[in-house]
Amino acid sequence: MNTDPGPRPGTGRPLGIVFDLDGVLVDSFSVMREAFAIAYAEVVGKGRPPFEEYNTHLGRYFPDIMRIMGLPLEMEAPFVRESYRLAHLVRVCDGVPEVVSTLRDSGHRLAVATGKSGQRARSLLDRLDLLDQFDVVVGSDEVARPKPAAEIVLRALGVLKVEVEDAMMIGDAVTDIASARAAGVTAVAALWGAEGDPIELLNADPDIVLDTPACLLDLCPPVEAVGHHPAASQQG
Numbered sequence: 001m002n003t004d005p006g007p008r009p010g011t012g013r014p015l016g017i018v019f020d021l022d023g024v025l026v027d028s029f030s031v032m033r034e035a036f037a038i039a040y041a042e043v044v045g046k047g048r049p050p051f052e053e054y055n056t057h058l059g060r061y062f063p064d065i066m067r068i069m070g071l072p073l074e075m076e077a078p079f080v081r082e083s084y085r086l087a088h089l090v091r092v093c094d095g096v097p098e099v100v101s102t103l104r105d106s107g108h109r110l111a112v113a114t115g116k117s118g119q120r121a122r123s124l125l126d127r128l129d130l131l132d133q134f135d136v137v138v139g140s141d142e143v144a145r146p147k148p149a150a151e152i153v154l155r156a157l158g159v160l161k162v163e164v165e166d167a168m169m170i171g172d173a174v175t176d177i178a179s180a181r182a183a184g185v186t187a188v189a190a191l192w193g194a195e196g197d198p199i200e201l202l203n204a205d206p207d208i209v210l211d212t213p214a215c216l217l218d219l220c221p222p223v224e225a226v227g228h229h230p231a232a233s234q235q236g
Contacts, residue, residue, distance in 0.1 A: 027193070
């Protein structure tokens with residue numbers, strides 16, 4: 001775990017901890033791969049689905065990825081359909097439930113900012129019994145400019161009522177680091193969720209690199225004199 005370089009949130013006050021979803025809180029890569037393959041076959045037809053290229057754009061909103069890759073926007077409907085159908089195969093990343101529960105009990109304020117739509121993200125987190133741990137879940141369809149822009153992170157912090165100097169964005173993709181940079185919060189790379197070689201993520205120059213979710217507990221000590229959890233309970 002590297003916690004030395006770059007700015008760090010202060011201690012003693014509640015921190016705003018904004019998580020990406022896929023690859024940070026949940027392991028959904030196999031589901032995404034299958035859903036993408038089915039959507040590609042239905043809309044494009046024969047040929048090898050370019051999932052490896054799709055994977056390089058994770059963190060972005062699905063329609064934005066389709067535009068970047070030059071693929072039909074019509075792929076979104078079957079992709080979303082299959083993602084819902086296969087949602088029971090998504091697993092929570094090891095250690096995540098214990099860590100997010102401890103962070104919340106320690107007085108910190110937790111949010112999710114995801115490339116998924118808000119409804120789909122909240123449905124998945126609810127299925128996995130994680131939704132109640134977060135003060136807000138913001139989907140890419142709920143902001144005008146999703147990742148890599150700052151808006152989705154700043155929207156979450158507005159609900160959490162935390163200033164950028166006391167906030168961090170945790171992600172496993174270059175897009176997450178870019179969004180954190182744009183928002184002015186500490187950019188944290190989550191290596192436990194990175195699929196394959198994390199070199200591109202590391203080359204994005206995150207402020208902090210964490211090997212496991214448990215490393216967050218050292219980075220985010222309990223809030224001093226925690227009386228109650230003051231953050232909003234809004235979901236959306």
